[in-house]
Amino acid sequence: MRGRWRRGAAVAGGSLAAALLLLLLRLLAGEGVGGRPRHGSPPPGVWGPPVAFVKTHKTGSSTLQNILFRAGERRNLTLAFPRYTFQFAYPQPFSPAFVEPPPPGATGYDLLLSHLRLEPAALRRLMPPGAVFLTILRDPVRTYRSVFQYYRGAVPAFQALGNRSRPLAAFLRRPRRYYDPREPGNGLARNPMAFDLGLEAGGEPSGGAWRQELERLNGTFGLVLIAERFEESLLLARELLGLRLEELAFVPLNARRPGDEAALSPADVERLRAWNWLDVRLYRFFRAVLRGRVERYGRRRMSRDLGRLRALLRDARTGCLHGGPVGPAETADELRPWQPDTAVVLGYRLRPELAGAQRRRCQRMVWPELQYHAYLYRRQYGRDMRTPPPG
Numbered sequence: 001m002r003g004r005w006r007r008g009a010a011v012a013g014g015s016l017a018a019a020l021l022l023l024l025l026r027l028l029a030g031e032g033v034g035g036r037p038r039h040g041s042p043p044p045g046v047w048g049p050p051v052a053f054v055k056t057h058k059t060g061s062s063t064l065q066n067i068l069f070r071a072g073e074r075r076n077l078t079l080a081f082p083r084y085t086f087q088f089a090y091p092q093p094f095s096p097a098f099v100e101p102p103p104p105g106a107t108g109y110d111l112l113l114s115h116l117r118l119e120p121a122a123l124r125r126l127m128p129p130g131a132v133f134l135t136i137l138r139d140p141v142r143t144y145r146s147v148f149q150y151y152r153g154a155v156p157a158f159q160a161l162g163n164r165s166r167p168l169a170a171f172l173r174r175p176r177r178y179y180d181p182r183e184p185g186n187g188l189a190r191n192p193m194a195f196d197l198g199l200e201a202g203g204e205p206s207g208g209a210w211r212q213e214l215e216r217l218n219g220t221f222g223l224v225l226i227a228e229r230f231e232e233s234l235l236l237a238r239e240l241l242g243l244r245l246e247e248l249a250f251v252p253l254n255a256r257r258p259g260d261e262a263a264l265s266p267a268d269v270e271r272l273r274a275w276n277w278l279d280v281r282l283y284r285f286f287r288a289v290l291r292g293r294v295e296r297y298g299r300r301r302m303s304r305d306l307g308r309l310r311a312l313l314r315d316a317r318t319g320c321l322h323g324g325p326v327g328p329a330e331t332a333d334e335l336r337p338w339q340p341d342t343a344v345v346l347g348y349r350l351r352p353e354l355a356g357a358q359r360r361r362c363q364r365m366v367w368p369e370l371q372y373h374a375y376l377y378r379r380q381y382g383r384d385m386r387t388p389p390p391g
Helices: 002-028 061-075 120-126 140-150 167-173 184-189 192-196 209-220 227-241 266-275 277-297 299-320 356-366 369-381
Strands: 051-054 132-137 223-226
Touching (some): 061 132, 061 227, 061 356, 061 369, 132 227, 132 277, 140 192, 140 277, 167 266, 184 192, 192 277, 209 277, 227 277, 227 299, 266 277, 277 299
Parallel strands (some): 051 132
């Protein structure tokens, strides 16, 4: 009897050990009990949930978009494209009516990566259940200076300053002389990041009400990246989306030529912050949120992974690029970013000896938004992008 008990116990013990081993393997792979994803984080290298990236203006968003374009192309994911051109009817609040229908055979969208003005309920109606919302913010002083330089000829509030020797300083000294909040094209002229995220950014501070708005946004987004901590943000995005480390290789895209901006005095910088008070609050709030997420990731782990990422970036850039960023005259046609009238946007040259698959990989990393967007649209639909109807 005792021998049979021992044999039965050994079998039971073996079964228990096997079950515990299976559970451990699932946990290591990012699964919980029953095979369900743990904390919503897929195992590295496996694409996770659908993603809607709210692409903010002049925040480094084109660099992140490029990373996600490449991930989507590798996995043959279905992208949500604007019906016309490269934006979802910006600056109108987002609507599913602005989106090209899925291609034949697709039942929904895996990625949405183009400029829009956030309307969370409408975006949720479009994307599948469980979609993760991402966005990126940048220091408001740097963002606004870049927005002003890049869109000076397009935003009505900025257009009258073209003949000034220091146009941004002139605007900041008397912004209400130029700014009309009723003009839809002036959305980027005040609190541009808040405007992109759907906040009515033309108002004034009003006690604790804005704290509730920021908490609501925090509940909307799975991750808000911070441009000044871009590499750390990328590692958090990698864990959330199941990207492989090598998929995080990037070069900064859509950057302007150094020295294009006129210097601002300390008083002008304070005027800029006061004019964009909601962007300041928005940035500080989500910078603190990101800091907390980095702490939970673990300092030692983050330090180790940053070292691995930076080594990857050095290798990728050395292996792909022929020197540093260059102006449009030195950039090949297919790699040249769109050039506004008021700024010089830099591009890259590839190493001349690159060929085949290696050249294609390097080209994708430096491809500007418009070229990559048009290519992926043609790949998905078998035709060129639509042009807007007249009027």
